Amino acid sequence: MKKKYAINDVSLFQGLPEEQLEALSDIALKRVFQKGEEIFQAGDVAHGFYVVITGRIKVYRAALSGKEQIIHIWGPGDALGEVPMFQGSTFPASAQALDASELLFFPREAFRQLIRNEPDLGMNMIAMLSGRLRILVSQVATLSLKEVPQRLAAYLMLLFNSQEDKQTLQLDLAKGEIASYLGTIQETLSRTLKKMSEQGIIEVKGRQIRLLDIDRLEGLASGLKQL
Amino acid sequence: MKKKYAINDVSLFQGLPEEQLEALSDIALKRVFQKGEEIFQAGDVAHGFYVVITGRIKVYRAALSGKEQIIHIWGPGDALGEVPMFQGSTFPASAQALDASELLFFPREAFRQLIRNEPDLGMNMIAMLSGRLRILVSQVATLSLKEVPQRLAAYLMLLFNSQEDKQTLQLDLAKGEIASYLGTIQETLSRTLKKMSEQGIIEVKGRQIRLLDIDRLEGLASGLKQL
DNA sequence: CAAAAGCCCTGACCTAAATCAAATATCATG
DNA sequence: CATGATATTTGATTTAGGTCAGGGCTTTTG
Numbered sequence: 001m002k003k004k005y006a007i008n009d010v011s012l013f014q015g016l017p018e019e020q021l022e023a024l025s026d027i028a029l030k031r032v033f034q035k036g037e038e039i040f041q042a043g044d045v046a047h048g049f050y051v052v053i054t055g056r057i058k059v060y061r062a063a064l065s066g067k068e069q070i071i072h073i074w075g076p077g078d079a080l081g082e083v084p085m086f087q088g089s090t091f092p093a094s095a096q097a098l099d100a101s102e103l104l105f106f107p108r109e110a111f112r113q114l115i116r117n118e119p120d121l122g123m124n125m126i127a128m129l130s131g132r133l134r135i136l137v138s139q140v141a142t143l144s145l146k147e148v149p150q151r152l153a154a155y156l157m158l159l160f161n162s163q164e165d166k167q168t169l170q171l172d173l174a175k176g177e178i179a180s181y182l183g184t185i186q187e188t189l190s191r192t193l194k195k196m197s198e199q200g201i202i203e204v205k206g207r208q209i210r211l212l213d214i215d216r217l218e219g220l221a222s223g224l225k226q227l
Numbered sequence: 228m229k230k231k232y233a234i235n236d237v238s239l240f241q242g243l244p245e246e247q248l249e250a251l252s253d254i255a256l257k258r259v260f261q262k263g264e265e266i267f268q269a270g271d272v273a274h275g276f277y278v279v280i281t282g283r284i285k286v287y288r289a290a291l292s293g294k295e296q297i298i299h300i301w302g303p304g305d306a307l308g309e310v311p312m313f314q315g316s317t318f319p320a321s322a323q324a325l326d327a328s329e330l331l332f333f334p335r336e337a338f339r340q341l342i343r344n345e346p347d348l349g350m351n352m353i354a355m356l357s358g359r360l361r362i363l364v365s366q367v368a369t370l371s372l373k374e375v376p377q378r379l380a381a382y383l384m385l386l387f388n389s390q391e392d393k394q395t396l397q398l399d400l401a402k403g404e405i406a407s408y409l410g411t412i413q414e415t416l417s418r419t420l421k422k423m424s425e426q427g428i429i430e431v432k433g434r435q436i437r438l439l440d441i442d443r444l445e446g447l448a449s450g451l452k453q454l
Numbered sequence: 455c456a457a458a459a460g461c462c463c464t465g466a467c468c469t470a471a472a473t474c475a476a477a478t479a480t481c482a483t484g
Numbered sequence: 485c486a487t488g489a490t491a492t493t494t495g496a497t498t499t500a501g502g503t504c505a506g507g508g509c510t511t512t513t514g
Contacts, residue, residue, distance in 0.1 A: 129353065
């Protein structure tokens with residue numbers, strides 16, 4: 001079904017079990033907006049929040065100069081207005097459709113009701129959000145504190161630790177994607193992998209990586225050793 | 228009563244019925260920290276979370292090299308250390324008092340008991356966490372994509388936009404702290420401020436900054452222009 | 455008020471990693 | 485299988501910003 005499919009891609013609901021996604025999709029209302037149409041205004045009471053299915057939504061505030069200040073452009077999978085909605089306050093900014101767009105609307109009362117009847121859903125959402133915060137905190141720290149070889153080593157350790165096979169690893173992303181996840185570029189990643197190979201820490205065959213020296217890799221990841 | 232009064236200003240507890248606030252205040256413990264005192268360390272097992280009543284708290288991660296990345300600065304009404312309440316058992320980052328501060332401590336089990344009975348508290352928790360998720364997502368993007376002048380410009384714009392006075396700004400943090408928040412070091416921040424001054428964008432007098440060319444600053448922040 | 459401590463600025467230097475350019479390898483598709 | 489498209493590697497070069505060192509300011513405290 002269309003709505004449920006869309007809900008899987010909402011970052012706010014990531015990782016929730018199937019049945020809870022279904023419950024959520026039951027209370028969602030589809031709303032269609034024309035290009036240029038207002039979705040809500042700053043100061044409006046947030047009686048619900050929106051999730052973008054298709055199109056792009058501009059969230060903005062009128063700056064003092066009269067000029068408008070764009071705060072975000074949200075696209076498919078992004079939620080808007082969820083913070084004031086959960087809090088029961090007003091929208092701090094206005095939103096307008098940049099394209100013809102389809103959104104899902106989650107009414108506050110229905111949502112409350114849902115959580116009341118199914119406390120697990122609330123707790124699950126809280127747990128999922130907490131888990132993602134933990135990851136993001138590490139990512140922020142990693143980006144500014146560690147150099148590329150450390151970041152890469154930490155990434156590889158993570159992959160190795162989250163699978164059975166402690167010898168060989170199949171990369172799930174293109175190397176360019178991994179580079180960008182690690183906050184660097186393809187070329188640098190390639191050179192770093194090469195250095196690790198030269199030092200006998202790993203062996204790289206396309207997307208397949210064989211772990212040769214786990215201690216060394218761990219040392220690199222923790223920042224105690226260097227390439 | 229002191230504790231209950233303080234609890235009213237906590238955004239996490241907003242909109243809750245009187246009796247819930249009382250229940251919350253019953254389980255809260257007041258803790259006082261000196262300026263510079265550690266509240267918890269990344270990796271410590273968490274037995275509860277904190278809410279700031281007075282003072283400012285720095286949440287950060289430190290590298291072995293000594294360099295630190297500030298993740299948040301929280302003030303009165305903000306919560307900290309809530310991630311391990313619902314996911315995992317340890318704090319993902321460290322926290323230290325920037326001023327002499329009073330915090331309320333909410334023990335893990337007692338709080339989880341409360342949230343189970345009060346769906347609105349769950350909603351507020353979701354609101355807080357989803358707000359934080361946004362902050363961190365944009366912090367990751369900022370750190371990995373933007374260069375220091377852009378990050379600094381964006382930071383200054385944020386400060387200017389969140390206050391009345393659009394001319395002069397009083398920095399609330401030591402410059403070294405700002406550097407660490409922006410993912411760089413004191414020296415680089417100092418040089419960047421100097422460049423901006425030389426170009427007539429701002430004027431720096433100690434902790435006071437006067438905005439001379441808002442368009443230029445905005446251009447820098449958005450990455451369209453360069454220093 | 456004087457001394458100490460912390461904070462901030464500046465210069466010289468260095469290095470990690472980005473950029474630019476090009477070659478090669480891998481993959482997908484008619 | 486040929487052909488283009490996409491991904492990856494490699495080398496040469498540049499540069500942002502980190503490191504180290506020294507000095508001036510400012511704030512705190514006895």
